[in-house]
Amino acid sequence: AQSVTQLGSHVSVSEGALVLLRCNYSSSVPPYLFWYVQYPNQGLQLLLKYTTGATLVKGINGFEAEFKKSETSFHLTKPSAHMSDAAEYFCAVSNAGGTSYGKLTFGQGTILTVHP
Amino acid sequence: NAGVTQTPKFQVLKTGQSMTLQCAQDMNHEYMSWYRQDPGMGLRLIHYSVGAGITDQGEVPNGYNVSRSTTEDFPLRLLSAAPSQTSVYFCASSWDGTQYFGPGTRLLVL
Numbered sequence: 754a755q756s757v758t759q760l761g762s763h764v765s766v767s768e769g770a771l772v773l774l775r776c777n778y779s780s781s782v783p784p785y786l787f788w789y790v791q792y793p794n795q796g797l798q799l800l801l802k803y804t805t806g807a808t809l810v811k812g813i814n815g816f817e818a819e820f821k822k823s824e825t826s827f828h829l830t831k832p833s834a835h836m837s838d839a840a841e842y843f844c845a846v847s848n849a850g851g852t853s854y855g856k857l858t859f860g861q862g863t864i865l866t867v868h869p
Numbered sequence: 870n871a872g873v874t875q876t877p878k879f880q881v882l883k884t885g886q887s888m889t890l891q892c893a894q895d896m897n898h899e900y901m902s903w904y905r906q907d908p909g910m911g912l913r914l915i916h917y918s919v920g921a922g923i924t925d926q927g928e929v930p931n932g933y934n935v936s937r938s939t940t941e942d943f944p945l946r947l948l949s950a951a952p953s954q955t956s957v958y959f960c961a962s963s964w965d966g967t968q969y970f971g972p973g974t975r976l977l978v979l
Contacts, residue, residue, distance in 0.1 A: 762909065785966050796959060797970040804966065843911060847966055855900040855917035856927065857968055862911050
């Protein structure tokens with residue numbers, strides 16, 4: 754069985770500061786890893802994903818994440834926070850291939866607040 | 870492309886009533902899924918489908934039925950609504966493991 758743990762249900766940063774949202778996963782097979790963002794009263798939008806290959810992946814809006822197999826982590830970072838980054842962020846994992854494409858396991862979510 | 874669409878956007882039900890949440894996608898994706906979102910619990914998989922005519926249960930399937938007669942549509946049926954089913958429901962579709970989500974249906978069961 755897979756699981757995802759997001760450390761910190763709420764993270765608060767100042768505008769211009771580094772954003773770091775933590776995600777650890779467990780999976781018995783090589784995982785696909787995702788970060789999604791949800792703005793208030795909206796659906797989920799894909800920020801970035803790791804499937805295979807380069808372990809540092811870049812996404813939209815200046816976000817990036819690094820897959821670290823030895824640490825079973827996939828932390829999300831952004832060098833400089835913007836007010837528009839305030840949202841809820843979800844880390845998710847699935848198995849590679851086949852029927853697993855229909856199944857994502859999500860973390861509990863982290864609400865990011867950005868202060869002026 | 871409209872992507873993934875869901876109807877209705879908001880619904881109020883009384884305990885014991887039944888209803889169907891509609892989901893459609895126009896991207897010709899094989900895989901479709903239903904999730905519910907509850908505060909502090911992330912999204913949890915209810916049912917999913919790997920193609921027309923093939924469905925399977927997810928993490929929280931009790932009280933819900935699905936069917937997939939076409940590639941485009943994947944309706945979710947609540948058989949007898951309960952207050953515990955008050956939630957926001959998201960439909961998603963995928964062809965390569967990346968899931969694309971609809972805007973959601975907010976359901977309140979009284």
